[in-house]
Amino acid sequence: xxxxxxxxxxxxxxxxxxxxxxxxxxxxxxxxxxxxxxxxxxxxxxxxxxxxxxxxxxxxxxxxxxxxxxxxxxxxxxxxxxxxxxxxxxxxxxxxxxxxxxxxxxxxxxxxxxxxxxxxxxxxxxxxxxxxxxxxxxxxxxxxxxxxxxxxxxxxxxxxxxxxxxxxxxxxxxxxxxxxxxxxxxxxxxxxxxxxxxxxxxxxxxxxxxxxxxxxxxxxxxxxxxxxxxxxxxxxxxxxxxxxxxxxxxxxxxxxxxxxxxxx
Amino acid sequence: xxxxxxxxxxxxxxxxxxxxxxxxxxxxxxxxxxxxxxxxxxxxxxxxxxxxxxxxxxxxxxxxxxxxxxxxxxxxxxxxxxxxxxxxxxxxxxxxxxxxxxxxxxxxxxxxxxxxxxxxxxxxxxxxxxxxxxxxxxxxxxxxxxxxxxxxxxxxxxxxxxxxxxxxxxxxxxxxxxxxxxxxxxxxxxxxxxxxxxxxxxxxxxxxxxxxxxxxxxxxxxxxxxxxxxxxxxxxxxxxxxxxxxxxxxxxxx
Numbered sequence: 390x391x392x393x394x395x396x397x398x399x400x401x402x403x404x405x406x407x408x409x410x411x412x413x414x415x416x417x418x419x420x421x422x423x424x425x426x427x428x429x430x431x432x433x434x435x436x437x438x439x440x441x442x443x444x445x446x447x448x449x450x451x452x453x454x455x456x457x458x459x460x461x462x463x464x465x466x467x468x469x470x471x472x473x474x475x476x477x478x479x480x481x482x483x484x485x486x487x488x489x490x491x492x493x494x495x496x497x498x499x500x501x502x503x504x505x506x507x508x509x510x511x512x513x514x515x516x517x518x519x520x521x522x523x524x525x526x527x528x529x530x531x532x533x534x535x536x537x538x539x540x541x542x543x544x545x546x547x548x549x550x551x552x553x554x555x556x557x558x559x560x561x562x563x564x565x566x567x568x569x570x571x572x573x574x575x576x577x578x579x580x581x582x583x584x585x586x587x588x589x590x591x592x593x594x595x596x597x598x599x600x601x602x603x604x605x606x607x608x609x610x611x612x613x614x615x616x617x618x619x620x621x622x623x624x625x626x627x628x629x630x631x632x633x634x635x636x637x638x639x640x641x642x643x644x645x646x647x648x649x650x651x652x653x
Numbered sequence: 654x655x656x657x658x659x660x661x662x663x664x665x666x667x668x669x670x671x672x673x674x675x676x677x678x679x680x681x682x683x684x685x686x687x688x689x690x691x692x693x694x695x696x697x698x699x700x701x702x703x704x705x706x707x708x709x710x711x712x713x714x715x716x717x718x719x720x721x722x723x724x725x726x727x728x729x730x731x732x733x734x735x736x737x738x739x740x741x742x743x744x745x746x747x748x749x750x751x752x753x754x755x756x757x758x759x760x761x762x763x764x765x766x767x768x769x770x771x772x773x774x775x776x777x778x779x780x781x782x783x784x785x786x787x788x789x790x791x792x793x794x795x796x797x798x799x800x801x802x803x804x805x806x807x808x809x810x811x812x813x814x815x816x817x818x819x820x821x822x823x824x825x826x827x828x829x830x831x832x833x834x835x836x837x838x839x840x841x842x843x844x845x846x847x848x849x850x851x852x853x854x855x856x857x858x859x860x861x862x863x864x865x866x867x868x869x870x871x872x873x874x875x876x877x878x879x880x881x882x883x884x885x886x887x888x889x890x891x892x893x894x895x896x897x898x899x900x901x902x903x904x905x906x907x
Contacts, residue, residue: 428783466675467678467679471676506889515856515885520689522873524689529681605772634769635764
C-alpha cells in the first residue's frame with residue numbers, strides 16, 4: 390500500500406505557470422528581437438575583446454590635457470544653470486495651465502498637457518539639433534534645448550503640486566479683491582515655493598548630465614571636446630574627459646541632494 | 654554662526670551669484686536670440702505639416718522596429734547582468750570590497766549620459782545596433798542594480814537568518830531568504846526601465862548606435878524638415894505608448 394508522501398513545493402500550480410509564461414515571454418522577445426536585428430552571433434564573440442581592448446588603450450589618462458577641458462567644463466555647468474532658470478520661467482505658466490484647479494477652461498488644460506507631453510517626449514539631443522538649426526552652433530542653442538526639455542518635466546511635477554494646494558487660501562485672496570496675477574502670486578506661489586526650489590535643484594543636477602552631450606551636435610559644452618577626441622581615437626584624452634565629467638556630475642549630484650535636504 | 658535665516662539668505666546669495674556668473678560666462682547675444690526666433694518661425698513652417706513618401710514611411714517603420722528590438726534585447730541582457738551586481742552592491746549581504754567595487758560600477762554607469770556610452774560603444778564594436786545594445790545594457794545595469802540593491806538592503810533579515818539556521822547554503826539563502834522578498838518590485842522596475850530604454854534607443858542612433866536616430870540625423874543634414882517632423886511624430890507616438898504600457902503594468906503589479 391503506497392503512502393502519499395506530501396512533497397514540499399515552493400509555488401502552487403498557478404504561480405508555476407505564471408513563472409513559466411513570464412520566462413517564455415522574455416525568451417521569445419529576446420530571440421525575436423535578436424532575429425529582427427539580423428546580427429547573427431559571429432560578431433558577438435569579439436565584443437568583450439573589443440571592449441577590454443578599448444579600456445586598456447584609455448590607460449593612463451592624459452593628465453596634461455586637463456588645462457584645455459576646464460573652460461568647456463565650466464561652460465557645461467553654466468548651460469545647465471541658465472537652462473534650468475529658463476525652464477523655471479517657462480514651466481510656471483505651463484503648470485498653471487496643466488493643473489486642473491487653476492486652468493481657466495478645458496481647452497487651456499489640454500494645451501498645458503500637450504506642451505508638457507511634447508517637451509518630455511523629445512530627447513534633449515533632438516531639441517539641441519532643432520535649436521542648433523535655429524540659433525546656430527554654440528551655447529545659446531544648448532541653453533534653450535535644456536530649458537525646453539526641462540519645461541515639461543518641471544511643468545508636470547509642478548502641476549501635480551498645484552493640484553494638491555489648499556484652495557481656501559486662493560479663494561481668500563480672490564475674495565479680498567485681488568486681480569488674477571496677485572491671486573496667483575499670493576494664493577498659489579507661497580504654497581508651492583518649497584517644491585519649486587527642490588525640483589529646480591533636482592532638475593539642474595539632471596541637466597548637468599544632459600549638458601555634457603550637447604556638444605555632440607554643436608550645442609556647446611564639454612561634448613565638443615569629447616566628440617573630437619573620440620573621433621580621432623585619442624583614447625587617453627577621452628579617459629581624461631570622462632574622469633572630469635564624472636567628477637562634475639558627482640559634485641553636482643551631492644550639491645543637489647544637500648540643497649534639497651535644506652529646503653525640505 | 655548664522656542661524657536658519659542667515660543660512661537661507663546665504664544660500665540665496667550663493668545661487669544668485671552663481672547664476673550671474675553663468676550668465677556673464679556664456680554671454681549670450683540678444684540679437685542672435687531674436688534672429689533665431691525669427692528663423693524658428695520659418696523652420697516651423699517647413700516642418701508643418703509633417704510629410705513622408707511611402708519609401709520614407711517604410712524606412713521609419715523599419716528603423717523604429719530596430720530601435721524597439723534594441724531596447725528589448727538590452728533590457729533583457731541589462732537585467733540579467735544587473736541581478737548579480739545588485740546582490741554584490743547590497744550593504745547587508747555583500748562583503749566590503751565587493752560592495753565598494755560594485756557601487757563604483759553603478760556610479761560610473763549612472764553618471765555618464767547614455768549618448769556618451771553609446772559613442773564609445775560605437776568605436777568599440779562598430780556602427781550598428783550592437784553598439785546600441787551594449788550602451789543601453791550598460792546604462793540599465795547602473796539604474797537597475799542601484800534600485801534593486803536598495804530593495805535588498807530594505808529586506809527583513811529574519812528570512813535570511815531562518816534560511817541560514819535551517820542549514821541552507823549561501824546560494825540557497827539568497828534564493829529562499831532574499832529573492833522572494835524582492836520579486837514584487839522586480840517586475841515594476843523591469844517595466845519602468847524598459848520604458849526608459851525605448852526612449853534611449855530612439856536617439857542613440859544620432860551617434861551611430863543603430864535605430865531611428867540615424868534616420869533623424871540624416872533628415873536634419875538634408876534639411877528635409879517635413880520628414881524630420883514625421884520621424885519626430887513617430888518617435889513621440891512610440892514613447893507615449895511605451896509610457897502608457899509601463900504605467901499600466903506597474904499599477905497592476907505594485
